Amino acid sequence: MADFYTRLKKFEGQTLVPTVWGPDAVNTPMIRHWVETMGDTSPIHLDDEAARATGRDGVVAPALMAQTWVMRTFVDKMANNDPSPVWTDLIAAFDDEGFTSVVATDSDFEFFSELSLGDRISLTEVIESISEEKKTGLGSGHFVSTVKTYRNGAGEVVATQRWRNLRFRPLEAESVPEPQRALRPRPALNVDNAFWFEAAKEHRLVIQRCANCGVLRHPTGPMCGACQSLDWDTVDASGRGIVYSFVVNHHPQIPGFEYPLIVATIELEEGTRLIANMTGISPDDVEIGMPVELDWIDADPDLTLPAFRSVVRKDI
């Protein structure tokens, strides 16, 4: 075990992802998709005049989109090319010792300047530290901290992100060598979202509410986007909504799911949206705008997720 940790420590300071450039420059369509999905209503992201009124030269991308600009493309991901030999070696080292699962635990961003249309963004990621083996609720593992540095075309650092993963040996693997059946992937729980999944276990769909201004928000997060308050509580959703959008997933097929899999964006009557599966309906019958009501998927003893079914009109 000590030998293994010595082997891990050698990765500290090494470059995990050598400088890679995002496939596209900062652009309006991507910004529009992002702000609509996230419910970010600040006009400085899409309205040039509004942005200039704040002293900027024109629209700026939301700071948190830094990550979006450098995400690997679908084709690149499907090709399964590791970003570097260091990456390949590190994953192999963990796999050799049975630390086959990974969960992101922390993401700590620092922003230095705003991104404008046409900016090209690059990413470099360096391994900062690797912890000794720790026991966690998910299983024993090592925390891997990396620092991602985002730069613009002029080479200036626009943001840094301290990113921490837990590489762990899943508990099921420690106690039951051959799992009976594939389970759905676990959500990446953290202090900002655990309450939502806990409520789901009790078949309660809750919506986070700012305790200061009352604005509802989803996905869950620590801060109100409207008034920046960190105080919040929750309200129980009525469970009624509509299909705002949906896709039918055929490939790739991940164990634990049934296919074809309907993945819908549901707009609740309270106004927030969430991603959920649909039950009791064939993919051919799903329509945008269709009224739906809450159902539950009790996937396994540790995972319950809200789902939605078409509202049956019994009077017809």
Ligand SMILES: [Zn+2]
């Ligand atoms: Zn608020």
